[in-house]
Amino acid sequence: MAIKFLAVTFFFALVIILPVNVHYRNYRFPSAADPTGLDYSPNPEVSPLHSGHLQRLDDVAVMANEDSSTYTSSLLWMYVVFTYLFTSLAMYLLVTTTQKIIRIRQEYLGSQTTVTDRTIRLSGIPPELRDEEKIKETIENLEIGKVESVILCRNWKELDDMMTERLVLLRKLEEAWTVHLGHSRTRSTQASRERAQSRAAARQDVPLLQDDDDHEQSHVAPYGQDRPKTRIWYGFLGLQSRQVDAIDYFEERLRRLDEKIKTTRKKEFKPTPLAFVTLDSVAACQMAVQATVDPTPMQLLANPAPAPSDVVWQNTYLTRSSRITRAWSVTLIILILSVFWTALLVPIAGLVSLKSICSVWPQLAFTLDSNPISQSLVATGLPTVLVSLLTVSVPFLYYWLSTQQGMLSQGEVEMSLIWKNFFFTFFNLFVLFTIFGTASISYSKINDTLAGASKDASEIARKLATSLQDLDYFYINLIILQALGLFPFRLLEFGSVALYPIYLIGAKTPRDYAELVQPPVFSYGFYLPQTLLIFVICTVYSVLQSSWLILFFGLVYFLLGSFIYKYQLLYAMDHRQHSTGKAWLIICNCVVIGLIFFEVAMAGLLALRTAFYRSILIIPLLAGTIWFNVVFRRTFNPLMNFIALRSLDSKAPFGNVSPGESRYERETDRGRAVDEDEETGLRYINPNLVIPLEEVWLAKGRANGSSHMNGPPDEESV
Numbered sequence: 001m002a003i004k005f006l007a008v009t010f011f012f013a014l015v016i017i018l019p020v021n022v023h024y025r026n027y028r029f030p031s032a033a034d035p036t037g038l039d040y041s042p043n044p045e046v047s048p049l050h051s052g053h054l055q056r057l058d059d060v061a062v063m064a065n066e067d068s069s070t071y072t073s074s075l076l077w078m079y080v081v082f083t084y085l086f087t088s089l090a091m092y093l094l095v096t097t098t099q100k101i102i103r104i105r106q107e108y109l110g111s112q113t114t115v116t117d118r119t120i121r122l123s124g125i126p127p128e129l130r131d132e133e134k135i136k137e138t139i140e141n142l143e144i145g146k147v148e149s150v151i152l153c154r155n156w157k158e159l160d161d162m163m164t165e166r167l168v169l170l171r172k173l174e175e176a177w178t179v180h181l182g183h184s185r186t187r188s189t190q191a192s193r194e195r196a197q198s199r200a201a202a203r204q205d206v207p208l209l210q211d212d213d214d215h216e217q218s219h220v221a222p223y224g225q226d227r228p229k230t231r232i233w234y235g236f237l238g239l240q241s242r243q244v245d246a247i248d249y250f251e252e253r254l255r256r257l258d259e260k261i262k263t264t265r266k267k268e269f270k271p272t273p274l275a276f277v278t279l280d281s282v283a284a285c286q287m288a289v290q291a292t293v294d295p296t297p298m299q300l301l302a303n304p305a306p307a308p309s310d311v312v313w314q315n316t317y318l319t320r321s322s323r324i325t326r327a328w329s330v331t332l333i334i335l336i337l338s339v340f341w342t343a344l345l346v347p348i349a350g351l352v353s354l355k356s357i358c359s360v361w362p363q364l365a366f367t368l369d370s371n372p373i374s375q376s377l378v379a380t381g382l383p384t385v386l387v388s389l390l391t392v393s394v395p396f397l398y399y400w401l402s403t404q405q406g407m408l409s410q411g412e413v414e415m416s417l418i419w420k421n422f423f424f425t426f427f428n429l430f431v432l433f434t435i436f437g438t439a440s441i442s443y444s445k446i447n448d449t450l451a452g453a454s455k456d457a458s459e460i461a462r463k464l465a466t467s468l469q470d471l472d473y474f475y476i477n478l479i480i481l482q483a484l485g486l487f488p489f490r491l492l493e494f495g496s497v498a499l500y501p502i503y504l505i506g507a508k509t510p511r512d513y514a515e516l517v518q519p520p521v522f523s524y525g526f527y528l529p530q531t532l533l534i535f536v537i538c539t540v541y542s543v544l545q546s547s548w549l550i551l552f553f554g555l556v557y558f559l560l561g562s563f564i565y566k567y568q569l570l571y572a573m574d575h576r577q578h579s580t581g582k583a584w585l586i587i588c589n590c591v592v593i594g595l596i597f598f599e600v601a602m603a604g605l606l607a608l609r610t611a612f613y614r615s616i617l618i619i620p621l622l623a624g625t626i627w628f629n630v631v632f633r634r635t636f637n638p639l640m641n642f643i644a645l646r647s648l649d650s651k652a653p654f655g656n657v658s659p660g661e662s663r664y665e666r667e668t669d670r671g672r673a674v675d676e677d678e679e680t681g682l683r684y685i686n687p688n689l690v691i692p693l694e695e696v697w698l699a700k701g702r703a704n705g706s707s708h709m710n711g712p713p714d715e716e717s718v
Contacts, residue, residue, distance in 0.1 A: 001097045002535050002558045009086055009542045010551040017082065018548045024075045076611045082543045083602045084621055087595055090539065091628055094588055098632075102639045105581045110282075110647030117643075118148070118285050119278045119305040119684060121408070124298050124320075125152075130271040138300075139277055142293070145284025151276045151684040153316040154269035160314055162261050163688045169257065170694065173250035174509040177698050179228045180247060258693050265689055272317045274408075276305055276684035286643050304642070306409035308682040315406045316686075323406040330401050334420060341394075341428040349433050351383045352474050384477045387429055388486065391533075395421045395526045402525075411579045417525025418586050425533040426593070434471060468601055472546040475537050476553060482534060483557035491564045493572065496520045510697050522573035524583055531561060532587065536594030540601055585633075585640050592629045599625060 109117065122135065129135060132150040139147050230246040233239070279285045285304075294300035315323075350357065357378075358365035368375040398420040402413045489495075500516065507513050538554035541547050569575060599622045606615035 001093045002531075003555065003562065005090060005093055005535075006538055006551055006555040006558060008089060009538075010548065010555055012082065012085075013542065013547040013551050017078070017543065020075060020078060021545050076606065076609065076614050079543055079602055079606060080614050080617055083599060083618060086539070086542050087599065087621060087625060090591060090595055091625075094591060094632070098584065098588065098636050098640075101581055101584055102636065106639065106644055106647040109580060109643050113282060115278060115683060116305060116307045117282045118280070119276055120285055120288050120302045121305040122275045122277050122293075122300060122302055123273060124294075124301045125273040125275060126299060129300075130273065132275075135275055135277065139279075139288070142288070144279075144287045146280040148278045148280055149683070150278075153272045153274040153276075153313075153686075155272060155317040156269055156313065156686050156688065157317060159261065159264050159269075159686075159688050162257060162264060166254065166257050166261065166693070169250055169254050170696065171509070171511065173247065173254060174511060174696055174698065176228050176230075176246040176250060177696060178508045178510075180226075181698070261693065273320075274316055278684065282643065283645060283648050286645060286648070290638075290642050305684070306411055308684050310409045310411055311684070312408055312410060312413075313686045313688070315408055318406045326404060326406045330405050333401060334398075334423075337397075338424075338428060341390075341424065342432050345428060345433050348383050348386050352379055352471060380474060380477050383474060384481050387433070387478060388481055391425055391429065391530050392486075394424055395529070398424065399523075399525060411582075414523060414525050415579060415582060415586065417523070418528050418583065421525055421529035422532055422586075422590055425529045426536060426590075430533060430536065431597070434468060468540065468605070469544065472541060472544060472550065475541065476546065476549050479534055479537065479550065479553045479557055482530065483553060483560055487557075487560050487564055491567070493520055493568075519572065519574045522569055522575040527565070528583070528587070531558075532590045532594075534558075535591065536597065539594050540598045542598075543602060544605075581640055585637060588632065588636075589629070592625065592632075595625050596622065 122139075125135065129138060130152060132152050135150045135152065136147045228246040229243040230249055231241050231243050232249065233241045277288075279288070288302045289304050291302070293302050318326075350360070357368065368378055395417070399413075399417050402416045402420060405413075405416065407413050407416065503512075503516055507516060534554060534557055538551055541550040599618050603615045603618040603622070606612075606618070
């Protein structure tokens with residue numbers, strides 16, 4: 001969609017908008033002397049610092065005093081016509097693309113019969129119904145189908161904490177064994193395994209804190225390395241300590257913890273108001289999630305269930321009030337961070353204009369003005385790099401915040417991350433950066449701007465229009481850096497490659513080396529918001545003077561991005577969460593937000609040029625865009641969230657794929673279906689209740705991992 005939109009808008013910008021600007025506005029192609037393409041210095045021999053290039057007049061006064069022949073009626077009407085044309089084109093592409101996605105989604109998901117497609121997530125269960133049999137009876141009384149299984153979520157916090165502690169102990173034990181084995185190979189693998197089993201059986205009844213002589217006699221091993229030690233603290237307030245054998249200490253703790261886990265698994269946990277109900281057919285499941293089950297508000301709410309492997313079981317036993325508290329707390333933190341980002345971006349935005357630098361550091365401004373290369377590096381290169389670094393680093397912070405909200409699936413976390421990062425990139429890196437981009441970084445100027453915006457809403461549109469015309473070259477550099485500078489690093493997965501030597505230095509156990517060769521995870525929340533920002537920038541600048549440049553590099557960005565992202569998803573990275581198309585709804589909402597911003601900017605631009613009647617003509621388009629968004633969501637959102645009942649009768653459009661036919665099915669636990677394969681045995685149950693307690697993973701070859709290749713090495717479990 002983005003490539004089609006940018007190709008059409010670039011054609012009109014190159015064929016119509018550019019010639020009109022060249023003829024009526026004396027627009028020139030950007031050069032080193034005048035990168036904006038507009039000559040504001042009447043005498044090229046005079047320094048721009050003294051001629052007025054540095055102290056640019058306000059656009060209202062400039063446009064009011066210019067000759068009427070410069071800005072004819074045709075030029076101003078061009079802005080109105082192309083604003084309507086490009087907005088209509090974007091709406092048309094949104095509708096046609098959504099219809100295509102819905103058709104493919106309904107055909108594909110309608111042919112699936114996996115456990116995920118037949119399971120509903122039932123929340124708000126009242127206390128009197130918190131029993132598997134009662135829930136089954138209640139659902140079957142609706143006469144929509146038979147219930148195959150009911151998994152009532154319970155408060156498994158005690159068990160989950162034990163399993164987390166066990167994983168920590170297991171890693172420590174593996175590290176201790178690796179230190180003991182060193183770089184030497186076992187002298188006799190079978191004999192050493194038998195001796196290890198006999199010693200483990202003999203040590204079960206031996207106290208850990210025994211005499212050193214007796215303790216050392218039990219450590220007869222065929223390895224030349226000394227057994228590692230660890231310090232334990234005991235006594236009153238833990239003030240006494242001594243060093244003990246690390247392997248024995250962690251083995252004993254692991255054995256005791258395993259006994260507690262086995263006992264805890266047999267306990268009866270307190271039920272929670274959440275359950276996963278698997279029905280006998282997809283039609284019954286869809287009827288349940290698309291209907292109102294209970295007449296009482298916030299009770300027995302049926303929603304589509306995520307895949308079993310996608311459920312965050314640690315959040316299933318959180319109360320509703322706890323989730324609401326977490327959600328509002330994260331929202332408050334994001335608002336505080338937005339203020340912090342604003343304070344951080346104001347000086348960065350001031351670097352774009354020499355006028356801002358001159359108000360704070362006049363000597364630096366005169367130095368940069370006399371050196372065009374330094375001026376280009378500071379005024380265009382440095383802000384572009386800093387903004388790009390923020391777009392790369394901040395999403396990791398927002399990802400951690402999203403995981404703290406208590407969402408029930410990784411897919412919901414990813415959808416939330418897309419919204420958070422888009423809000424950051426659009427509001428902080430585009431709107432606020434544009435508002436303060438050409439203003440002096442002195443606090444008086446900023447206060448005047450904010451005060452004027454608070455008193456008159458039209459001041460925001462006028463300020464945006466003024467800044468947009470001055471920041472076009474900055475955004476061109478930003479798009480070029482994202483397309484030609486960062487995309488090659490993204491294709492090479494520079495981050496994973498750069499961190500690999502660091503992780504390799506710290507890796508000791510076979511488990512560490514196995515994790516090193518895992519493919520990186522592709523998350524839409526990290527990549528999609530930046531792409532949406534580039535699309536919004538291209539849309540906003542599609543009618544302005546430098547539209548042909550921005551649209552050209554934007555088209556290059558999306559052409560490269562389509563190839564790189566497809567390659568990463570198909571061959572290089574792993575995308576574990578499947579939202580079944582729900583991310584497209586977020587994309588549509590973000591595009592509509594960009595269109596509204598585009599129309600507000602065009603209205604402000606026309607008002608700056610005293611074309612108030614033409615500016616008023618943008619208001620119906622703004623109202624129409626809002627109306628389009630409301631109708632669009634009412635029409636297409638249900639088909640993007642649910643499966644139509646008529647789609648369930650369609651045949652499989654992609655053929656019947658038998659389990660184990662492809663390499664993907666052999667090497668993963670999902671299979672041909674979007675969420676999971678029906679033959680893998682995945683079911684809705686907390687894995688900590690049923691998974692076998694993992695044993696110590698030791699390599700038979702060299703302990704430093706030199707014999708470890710892609711996949712688990714030839715290991716032995718102790």
